[in-house]
Amino acid sequence: MIVSGLLVLILSVLVSADDVTHKPNFVIIMVDDLGIGDVGCFGNDTIRTPNIDRLAAEGVKLNHNMVPAPTCTPSRAAFLTGRYPIRMGLASRLAGTMFGYNSAIGGMPSSEITFAELLKEAGYTTAVLGKWHLGLHSFSFGRNFEFHPLNQGFDFFYGTPLTHMNECADIPNGRISLIKIWDNFYLHMTTLNVTLYTIIGLLRYFGKIGPGVFKLMLIFATIIAYLTYNIPHFSRRYVCVFLKNYETVEQPFRLQNMTLRLTKYATSFIEENKEGPFLLYLSFLKVHTALFTSKNFTGVSKHGQYGDNVEEMDWSVGRVLAKLDQLQLTKNTFVYFMSDHGGHVEEISIEPGREGEREGGWNGIYKGGKAQVWEGGVRVPTIARYPPLIPQGSEISVPTSSMDVTPTLASLAGVKIPRDVTIDGVDITKLLAGKDKAPPHEFLFIYCGAWIHGVTHRPKTGNVSYKVVFTSPKLTPGTEGCFNTWLCRCHGEHVDHHDPPLVYDLTHDPSERHPLDSTKNEIKEIISKVHHAVVQHEDTIEPVTEQFKLFNVLPLYPWLQPCCSFPFCSCIDEDCEDWDRIDF
Numbered sequence: 001m002i003v004s005g006l007l008v009l010i011l012s013v014l015v016s017a018d019d020v021t022h023k024p025n026f027v028i029i030m031v032d033d034l035g036i037g038d039v040g041c042f043g044n045d046t047i048r049t050p051n052i053d054r055l056a057a058e059g060v061k062l063n064h065n066m067v068p069a070p071t072c073t074p075s076r077a078a079f080l081t082g083r084y085p086i087r088m089g090l091a092s093r094l095a096g097t098m099f100g101y102n103s104a105i106g107g108m109p110s111s112e113i114t115f116a117e118l119l120k121e122a123g124y125t126t127a128v129l130g131k132w133h134l135g136l137h138s139f140s141f142g143r144n145f146e147f148h149p150l151n152q153g154f155d156f157f158y159g160t161p162l163t164h165m166n167e168c169a170d171i172p173n174g175r176i177s178l179i180k181i182w183d184n185f186y187l188h189m190t191t192l193n194v195t196l197y198t199i200i201g202l203l204r205y206f207g208k209i210g211p212g213v214f215k216l217m218l219i220f221a222t223i224i225a226y227l228t229y230n231i232p233h234f235s236r237r238y239v240c241v242f243l244k245n246y247e248t249v250e251q252p253f254r255l256q257n258m259t260l261r262l263t264k265y266a267t268s269f270i271e272e273n274k275e276g277p278f279l280l281y282l283s284f285l286k287v288h289t290a291l292f293t294s295k296n297f298t299g300v301s302k303h304g305q306y307g308d309n310v311e312e313m314d315w316s317v318g319r320v321l322a323k324l325d326q327l328q329l330t331k332n333t334f335v336y337f338m339s340d341h342g343g344h345v346e347e348i349s350i351e352p353g354r355e356g357e358r359e360g361g362w363n364g365i366y367k368g369g370k371a372q373v374w375e376g377g378v379r380v381p382t383i384a385r386y387p388p389l390i391p392q393g394s395e396i397s398v399p400t401s402s403m404d405v406t407p408t409l410a411s412l413a414g415v416k417i418p419r420d421v422t423i424d425g426v427d428i429t430k431l432l433a434g435k436d437k438a439p440p441h442e443f444l445f446i447y448c449g450a451w452i453h454g455v456t457h458r459p460k461t462g463n464v465s466y467k468v469v470f471t472s473p474k475l476t477p478g479t480e481g482c483f484n485t486w487l488c489r490c491h492g493e494h495v496d497h498h499d500p501p502l503v504y505d506l507t508h509d510p511s512e513r514h515p516l517d518s519t520k521n522e523i524k525e526i527i528s529k530v531h532h533a534v535v536q537h538e539d540t541i542e543p544v545t546e547q548f549k550l551f552n553v554l555p556l557y558p559w560l561q562p563c564c565s566f567p568f569c570s571c572i573d574e575d576c577e578d579w580d581r582i583d584f
């Protein structure tokens with residue numbers, strides 16, 4: 001409280017009222033799990049993404065933009081704050097590196113300063129639409145919304161606190177992937193329940209409990225049995241929740257017209273705030289599974305359901321750009337487009353009739369994908385457009401980071417970031433403008449959970465970017481994914497350690513096929529420089545509260561579960577039903 005009060009004070013001194021009107025607007029578009037090979041302007045000649053391509057033609061393409069961690073939660077936390085996720089306790093030591101439940105208590109601490117907070121203090125109206133995935137409540141007996149977007153600088157939220165998941169499929173033959181992956185689900189549940197009944201029976205048999213307690217325990221065990229066998233049925237309602245600000249407005253959320261809904265909210269927000277300045281963070285539920293499209297985009301692409309999803313997302317981007325054009329805001333609006341990490345290689349359809357069809361993103365020439373240290377996991381399709389600054393159709397090929405967004409936005413808006421906060425990203429406005437071609441980062445660390453698996457190294461001199469890989473996931477032989485675990489894991493038996501580390505010349509070998517000879521002196525020197533950088537970086541990491549503790553991430557706090565109508569937790573948001581007649 002005191003810190004944010006101080007922040008308001010500092011910022012209001014720095015920002016005088018009359019330059020507010022000259023500030024750029026910001027439209028920040030985040031796509032979920034989109035691969036770099038899925039986009040026309042990044043080399044795809046069969047998928048149609050004319051609107052994203054238009055952005056690139058009118059702005060700059062960032063060919064080597066990286067996320068510091070290849071899964072949703074940590075990547076998004078870094079994006080919003082400009083800091084490595086480990087600085088906010090979001091580097092997981094567990095098998096999972098993302099949040100999975102609404103009734104859990106981990107999240108991005110509200111003490112973190114997001115770009116929305118910086119801009120809001122500078123007079124911006126801010127909104128986030130779509131996926132959040134940075135937590136909801138911290139531990140409390142009531143609801144405290146500690147991790148909610150409205151507590152992180154956003155004035156308006158319409159979206160899911162969690163993410164879109166396979167459980168959310170609303171088509172009849174949709175799937176419940178987690179249960180399917182956990183092959184022996186019903187066997188495990190039966191074992192659990194038989195054990196429970198046996199224990200109760202034995203307790204009674206040996207006279208440890210009386211008949212009254214025995215009956216109560218039987219009732220209790222029966223409730224447990226009912227709940228466990230119905231996890232697949234309930235999980236959709238628990239997981240797939242849509243909020244409008246703090247209110248639960250749809251549960252489980254309906255997918256079919258979801259992109260239309262987010263698009264309508266996006267264009268309305270721009271319209272309502274055309275006098276500016278505004279920040280719109282449009283965070284698509286697409287193109288994560290379960291796949292879904294509205295009527296107009298069903299069966300339109302050359303790449304099955306996945307391609308349809310990409311093309312509908314592109315359409316939505318097009319509506320947002322058209323709204324900026326229509327209101328003559330294009331010139332004064334900084335647009336940034338990115339994916340939160342690479343495509344999900346292991347997402348292969350198991351739907352009857354479509355078995356084997358790829359449902360995850362395509363990472364083009366890059367190796368691996370989501371949850372991996374390889375380029376397919378961390379190099380993301382990225383475009384920035386801002387006509388007054390950025391030359392049309394330009395490209396940047398030096399390594400940049402998604403963490404650069406916060407300092408860059410702050411710089412463009414003329415806001416100072418408090419000096420006591422460690423920011424890992426850098427202000428790249430001059431690089432975007434084509435004025436300063438110097439690489440902004442000599443070292444970029446690639447985290448998998450709590451561990452640094454690799455480092456991208458761009459020496460200050462010369463034109464080569466290197467990658468040093470210390471640890472890599474054990475892939476299913478003959479594939480580029482970890483098909484046994486559905487997503488690659490970060491440590492233990494699931495990874496290989498490389499000593500000496502593998503070194504790649506990313507400039508000439510972007511697919512990471514040919515490690516350089518580590519007996520050569522120049523390669524040894526690179527390894528030693530990178531080792532040194534890792535040690536220096538680790539020295540700057542201060543211990544903070546770990547958010548990925550087992551008791552934080554499990555759904556152990558049912559009273560924190562958003563539920564619009566107890567006990568059924570079922571409702572629909574009835575605004576806009578007539579999608580055929582809506583003007584976007």
Ligand SMILES: *[C@@H]1O[C@H](CO)[C@@H](O)[C@H](O)[C@H]1NC(C)=O
Nearest residue numbers: 037038043044045047303362
């Ligand atoms: C274009 O994207 C589709 C869908 O992800 C993919 O199947 C195809 O291989 C891509 N084409 C190229 C040239 O990368």
Ligand SMILES: *[C@@H]1O[C@H](CO)[C@@H](O)[C@H](O)[C@H]1NC(C)=O
Nearest residue numbers: 260294295296579580581582
């Ligand atoms: C769907 O396509 C029809 C025919 O082209 C068009 O009139 C309608 O506006 C489209 N709907 C949406 C939501 O774009």
Ligand SMILES: *[C@@H]1O[C@H](CO)[C@@H](O)[C@H](O)[C@H]1NC(C)=O
Nearest residue numbers: 397459460461462463464507
């Ligand atoms: C950088 O690359 C360009 C061609 O891509 C080459 O002409 C130039 O000599 C290189 N500079 C250095 C310092 O290696």
Ligand SMILES: *[C@@H]1O[C@H](CO)[C@@H](O)[C@H](O)[C@H]1NC(C)=O
Nearest residue numbers: 254255256257577578579580
């Ligand atoms: C989506 O919109 C179409 C066209 O307006 C409508 O027929 C359909 O029922 C809607 N679907 C849902 C789930 O609301």
Ligand SMILES: [Ca+2]
Nearest residue numbers: 032033072340
């Ligand atoms: Ca994601």
